[in-house]
Amino acid sequence: MRPPFGIRSRLVDWFGESEEVPGWLGSDLVKVFDARARRHEIQNNRNADRTARRAARNEVTDPWWTSTFESFDPGVTRRPVELRYPFFDVRLASFVLRLPSFPWCLNKHVLREAARGRLPEAVRVRSKTPFVGNSWGAAGQWSSHRALDLLETTSEMETFVDVGKFRAMVNGDSLLTNETLSAWAAISLAMWLRCDALAGAPSGTV
Numbered sequence: 019m020r021p022p023f024g025i026r027s028r029l030v031d032w033f034g035e036s037e038e039v040p041g042w043l044g045s046d047l048v049k050v051f052d053a054r055a056r057r058h059e060i061q062n063n064r065n066a067d068r069t070a071r072r073a074a075r076n077e078v079t080d081p082w083w084t085s086t087f088e089s090f091d092p093g094v095t096r097r098p099v100e101l102r103y104p105f106f107d108v109r110l111a112s113f114v115l116r117l118p119s120f121p122w123c124l125n126k127h128v129l130r131e132a133a134r135g136r137l138p139e140a141v142r143v144r145s146k147t148p149f150v151g152n153s154w155g156a157a158g159q160w161s162s163h164r165a166l167d168l169l170e171t172t173s174e175m176e177t178f179v180d181v182g183k184f185r186a187m188v189n190g191d192s193l194l195t196n197e198t199l200s201a202w203a204a205i206s207l208a209m210w211l212r213c214d215a216l217a218g219a220p221s222g223t224v
Contacts, residue, residue, distance in 0.1 A: 040200040042184040046177055071115055074123070078111055162188045165205055172208040173215055179204050 039053045047053075064076045083106070088094060090101050104110070114128065122128045125146065133142045166188065169181050184204065 040204075042180050042187060042204070044176060044178045044180050070119065074115060078106075078115070165201065168208045168212075169204060172211050174211055175208055178207060 039057055043053060060081060064072075069075070087103065092098060092100055114122075117123060117128065130142055166181075166185055169175050169179060169184060175181060
């Protein structure tokens with residue numbers, strides 16, 4: 019059983035993030051990018067803010083958002099669709115970070131008030147419900163053997179991932195449990211490199 023929502027985040031605040039930098043990062047990548055120093059820099063920036071809204075500010079300014087937004091950019095997806103993120107408008111973010119925590123930031127109060135008269139009351143005041151289902155269900159689609167085969171047969175993968183170390187760290191199918199989320203980063207990179215190679219190959223050669 020997983021702990022209730024929020025418990026893990028609170029423990030991370032108290033004791034620090036437990037997952038270290040993956041040991042299977044490629045040596046060439048480590049030479050030009052000190053992942054451990056970068057991780058410590060991010061963690062130190064998070065701990066520097068001791069204001070009452072520290073958690074909210076850290077969530078909004080987390081560097082992972084940049085990676086997320088860039089992954090949906092038309093230059094990456096190669097589709098003429100541009101996504102918008104209205105909740106990340108700088109003016110809106112600045113405004114909500116100045117709101118008093120109580121009552122505006124409890125139980126979606128600010129959103130419920132903004133929706134007054136715009137949504138049916140049954141919808142506006144409906145209680146929050148937890149996510150139904152296993153969010154890691156997709157892990158069952160990726161066995162360790164399949165993941166290793168993908169990494170070993172993907173061109174340029176060794177630039178970023180030491181596949182030999184990756185293989186040595188595999189223990190049955192535990193690779194793709196929620197305790198080893200970094201494995202998904204390697205798999206996603208391999209899939210992206212493969213799709214990029216297919217897109218750039220002359221017609222009929224792949």
